[in-house]
Amino acid sequence: MAAADDLKFQEFDDAANLLAxxxxxxxxxxxxxxxxxxxxxxxLQEPGREEDDELLGTDDSDKTELLAGQKKSAPFWTFEYYxxxxxxxxxxxxxxxxxxxxxxxxxxxxxxxIRSNPDLYGPFWICATLVFTIAVSGNLxxxxxxxxxxxxxxxxEFRKVSIAATTIYAYAWLxxxxxxxxxxxRNSKVMNIVSYSFLEIVCVYGYSLFVYIPTAILWIIPQKxxxxxxxxxxxxxxxxxLVMTFWPAVRDDNRRIALATVGAIxxxxxxxxxxxxxxxxxAPELDFPAPIIPVHNGTTVVTKSQ
Amino acid sequence: xxxxxxxxxxxxxPDRRHAARAPPCWRGGAGGQPPLALPWAPxxxxxxxxxxxxxxxxxxxxxxxxxxxxxxxxxAGGPLFAGLADVSISEDIPVEGxxxxxxxxxxxxxxxxxxxxxxxxxxxxxxxxxGKKFVHVMYPKKSSALLRDWDLWGPLVLCVSLALxxxxxxxxxxxxxxxxxxxxxxxxWFGAVVITLNSKLLGGTISFFQSLCVxxxxxxxxxxxxxxxxxxxxxxxxxxxxIIRLIxxxxxxxxxxxxxxxxxxxxxxxNRKALVVYPIFLFYFxxxxxxxTFTPQ
Numbered sequence: 001m002a003a004a005d006d007l008k009f010q011e012f013d014d015a016a017n018l019l020a021x022x023x024x025x026x027x028x029x030x031x032x033x034x035x036x037x038x039x040x041x042x043x044l045q046e047p048g049r050e051e052d053d054e055l056l057g058t059d060d061s062d063k064t065e066l067l068a069g070q071k072k073s074a075p076f077w078t079f080e081y082y083x084x085x086x087x088x089x090x091x092x093x094x095x096x097x098x099x100x101x102x103x104x105x106x107x108x109x110x111x112x113x114i115r116s117n118p119d120l121y122g123p124f125w126i127c128a129t130l131v132f133t134i135a136v137s138g139n140l141x142x143x144x145x146x147x148x149x150x151x152x153x154x155x156x157e158f159r160k161v162s163i164a165a166t167t168i169y170a171y172a173w174l175x176x177x178x179x180x181x182x183x184x185x186r187n188s189k190v191m192n193i194v195s196y197s198f199l200e201i202v203c204v205y206g207y208s209l210f211v212y213i214p215t216a217i218l219w220i221i222p223q224k225x226x227x228x229x230x231x232x233x234x235x236x237x238x239x240x241x242l243v244m245t246f247w248p249a250v251r252d253d254n255r256r257i258a259l260a261t262v263g264a265i266x267x268x269x270x271x272x273x274x275x276x277x278x279x280x281x282x283a284p285e286l287d288f289p290a291p292i293i294p295v296h297n298g299t300t301v302v303t304k305s306q
Numbered sequence: 307x308x309x310x311x312x313x314x315x316x317x318x319x320p321d322r323r324h325a326a327r328a329p330p331c332w333r334g335g336a337g338g339q340p341p342l343a344l345p346w347a348p349x350x351x352x353x354x355x356x357x358x359x360x361x362x363x364x365x366x367x368x369x370x371x372x373x374x375x376x377x378x379x380x381x382a383g384g385p386l387f388a389g390l391a392d393v394s395i396s397e398d399i400p401v402e403g404x405x406x407x408x409x410x411x412x413x414x415x416x417x418x419x420x421x422x423x424x425x426x427x428x429x430x431x432x433x434x435x436x437g438k439k440f441v442h443v444m445y446p447k448k449s450s451a452l453l454r455d456w457d458l459w460g461p462l463v464l465c466v467s468l469a470l471x472x473x474x475x476x477x478x479x480x481x482x483x484x485x486x487x488x489x490x491x492x493x494x495w496f497g498a499v500v501i502t503l504n505s506k507l508l509g510g511t512i513s514f515f516q517s518l519c520v521x522x523x524x525x526x527x528x529x530x531x532x533x534x535x536x537x538x539x540x541x542x543x544x545x546x547x548x549i550i551r552l553i554x555x556x557x558x559x560x561x562x563x564x565x566x567x568x569x570x571x572x573x574x575x576x577n578r579k580a581l582v583v584y585p586i587f588l589f590y591f592x593x594x595x596x597x598x599t600f601t602p603q
Contacts (some may be wrong), residue, residue: 086507156599
């Protein structure tokens with residue numbers, strides 16, 4: 001038995017546990033050499049995997065990480081470099097979307113679905129779809145709300161498309177940039193087990209916006225209560241994906257900073273949802289539109305809310 | 307099998323190595339066996355289009371015909387043309403001559419005579435090419451004429467006419483109206499460029515301008531829908547006219563998407579087809595939405 005035990009592969013304990021047992025031990029973090037700085041992965045800083053990774057099977061993670069390490073080696077001015085960001089198949093994209101809509105508690109979206117193969121297809125096209133869905137649904141909902149009014153004249157409101165596009169693309173790209181910068185800065189002060197590359201953060205944000213697409217379509221229903229319930233529901237779903245992704249990255253930090261970071265993530269996400277609902281969708285009337293001549297003076301009828 | 311006009315370059319040695327290897331782009335399609343690589347006809351993967359195009363068609367055809375001959379020969383025992391092992395045809399040297407494929411007359415005489423022809427012939431030739439492509443779009447079969455001889459005249463005409471018909475819908479204030487000319491123009495061209503880039507990044511083998519050409523030509527059904535919508539709106543703008551417009555726009559949207567998918571989906575790797583078709587769907591959906599929501603003054 002002793003011989004068999006000696007021959008068995010020894011699993012290294014989690015680095016956090018090792019450090020907790022021996023706080024004064026010197027630590028070395030070995031990073032693989034990368035040409036492009038933004039592709040750094042905290043690969044070798046996690047010798048013992050996170051608890052959720054054990055459920056994935058270590059061989060698969062090993063193989064994908066090794067393969068991913070050899071992947072992005074084209075210089076950035078060639079077309080092949082950008083092709084590495086679109087190296088996904090249909091079923092992979094669908095799996096990632098499914099993972100963002102049905103978040104499993106305890107499972108990290110990045111580790112489970114992205115697995116060192118972040119893609120730009122999902123974030124870009126989900127944002128594009130969301131832009132047009134919000135614009136079209138807003139237009140439709142305004143049309144149905146104001147349908148009975150005698151002075152209403154339908155307008156396509158095409159300007160709102162460009163406003164929606166600016167907002168959503170700015171959110172999906174600038175917030176991950178800020179978050180990545182912040183995490184890098186904290187990483188230099190506190191050794192974190194988990195760190196994400198910029199593309200992985202963009203990926204998580206992009207896929208987490210997917211649940212807003214059916215929500216925007218359902219927001220056509222002109223009931224205030226229904227709209228707010230829908231918004232809370234979708235906010236919980238996509239917010240939980242984000243929280244479960246970023247909590248392992250900040251939990252080793254100062255307690256207040258960790259909570260503030262996660263709170264800021266959720267707050268920005270909620271702001272996006274509330275802002276879109278308020279700007280693109282007119283408030284539904286509380287009473288049914290009466291066919292009789294409106295009692296109040298004409299100015300309040302003509303001025304629409306947007 | 308020595309075609310006239312063939313000028314082989316003399317390379318020694320390395321070509322023997324190629325004899326046993328399958329070409330890197332071999333996908334193992336219908337047959338299962340990689341094509342026999344002959345020493346004087348090393349395989350090149352025909353994914354890019356060097357100029358002139360007809361050279362590559364001819365070259366691949368020569369290799370294929372020679373391949374069939376050699377396959378028959380090897381079944382009889384031993385390759386037929388082993389003595390020419392150190393001779394190969396480089397693709398840098400244009401090989402001219404006509405064997406069989408009628409890719410269009412490219413003999414030297416006719417190239418010069420287009421200079422002397424009347425202007426009417428020149429214009430009619432281009433117009434006929436554009437017209438033929440319109441017919442291809444309306445009845446999409448899997449022909450390669452649209453892909454091979456791409457041109458951007460048709461998309462330009464369609465885009466300009468659609469933008470002219472769409473611009474300046476009614477508006478209470480400046481901000482609320484329909485799309486302006488520049489907006490429609492930018493959406494169509496920028497959208498087509500983005501979709502082309504997307505399909506190329508996902509590993510598609512179609513060239514940039516071919517894809518732009520196909521996407522532009524497939525706007526034709528939607529332009530027809532816009533014409534019909536404007537005519538229906540002249541008659542009135544009630545519920546009935548809206549339903550007619552809705553049906554027409556939905557039908558033309560489906561036609562556009564199917565037509566462009568028929569041309570573009572084949573050039574994609576099979577496990578990514580849906581990823582390429584979805585942006586095309588979104589593109590034509592946006593254009594259809596702009597057409598459907600057009601309201602006149």
